[in-house]
Amino acid sequence: MSKLTKKRQAILDILKASHDAMSAAEVHAAVSDIDLATVYRSLEYLTNEKLIRRLQLGTQEARYEFQTEPHHHAICTECDRVIHFTAPDEKIKELLGVKDFAVDELEVTVRGICNHDK
Amino acid sequence: MSKLTKKRQAILDILKASHDAMSAAEVHAAVSDIDLATVYRSLEYLTNEKLIRRLQLGTQEARYEFQTEPHHHAICTECDRVIHFTAPDEKIKELLGVKDFAVDELEVTVRGICNHDK
DNA sequence: TAATTAATGCGAATCATTTGCAATTGATTG
DNA sequence: CAATCAATTGCAAATGATTCGCATTAATTA
CATH class of the missing domain: 3.30.1490 (Dna Ligase; domain 1)
Known part of the structure; x- marks a missing residue:
């Protein structure tokens, strides 16, 4: 059973506070002491839980944003x-x-x- | 001055004939004797010339399709x-x-x- | 507390794409 | 036609984004 751990919560908070969608690298830079691989795994987890949304806005780099109403x-x-x-x-x-x-x-x-x- | 060379034409023909949008790797597999780097450069050229369209359909791999009417x-x-x-x-x-x-x-x-x- | 399961860090691997550079082709001009 | 200049290509290596394997750590359960 997977869970919303402290690190995952921290990443979610970053995205919640961000006005713009962020790349994995940006999230990684914004949090401290979380490995990039963990950031990726967390972003995947949060996306599956539908707490955030993954966007592919034309580039090959994915961006993530806190999930509010669809827009x-x-x-x-x-x-x-x-x-x-x-x-x-x-x-x-x-x-x-x-x-x-x-x-x-x-x-x-x-x-x-x-x-x-x- | 850049031009629609033979190789670029061949790539365009592949895309024209394809019913589906193709990835660079698929285009590369479909043509013979064109280096993958050249395939990428050609796809970029054709996109700039608006002869084809680059699509980013949710994955990190771009796909390309022959440009007909917008859809x-x-x-x-x-x-x-x-x-x-x-x-x-x-x-x-x-x-x-x-x-x-x-x-x-x-x-x-x-x-x-x-x-x-x- | 021992045992089990999940989460994390680290480094290496993978996948898609780009770049540097030398060799080639193509077009242009004297 | 030969000489020149520019653009295209192949090849190999670099880069950027993402994933994976595996040992370690943290959390949960028996």
Whole structure:
């Protein structure tokens, strides 16, 4: 039986406090005395428990974020900032008209340019 | 000045003929006498030329597909099959209500279960 | 407390991708 | 056509992200 250990809790806290999604390396840098391999194992555990979400935002490096309500992501191709936004998933599902498919998870990723200059 | 060389054309042809998006390794296996590093460089070139599209469908391995009309992807979590579908992007954009963001690319990824058994 | 199970650290392995560099090809110009 | 310059390729090694094996430690149960 696996458990939410102290180290796993510490990692969860880091992600909870972070406004942005973090990479495993960033989490590792933010916590102290937790081996990188353990960070990876913990992130996997927390993802399975659905306490956090793993995101693959276009790069090969995964990012993790604390799981609140489901939401989507817009990535600025100029400044790499990630913006969150919610959407009426049901309506989107209708628009998509996916047939013969039991939708489990819907993820919208937007790429473009944010107004980071102002 | 870069060009669509014979090897790049061969890789493009493979992708054009493939019904599914392919990984770099799969492309490499499908062509003969093209080094893997060249495959990667070619895929990057073709992506920049917008002749193909690079997809990051949840895994850390990128997949590439021939660029036809913009469309979206549904991934079956049981059989890993990837299904394509189109959608009225403009309407989705409206639903999203992304503000202060110049949308360049809209990608919807759906995860769930397809009816692969029948 | 002994015995069992799970979690962790450490180092090495693996997988995907990129890079440096020399050899090759291709295009261009004198 | 030969000489030159630029872009492409192969090969091997490097890098970055992630995973794995295994011995050690911590936690839980009998």
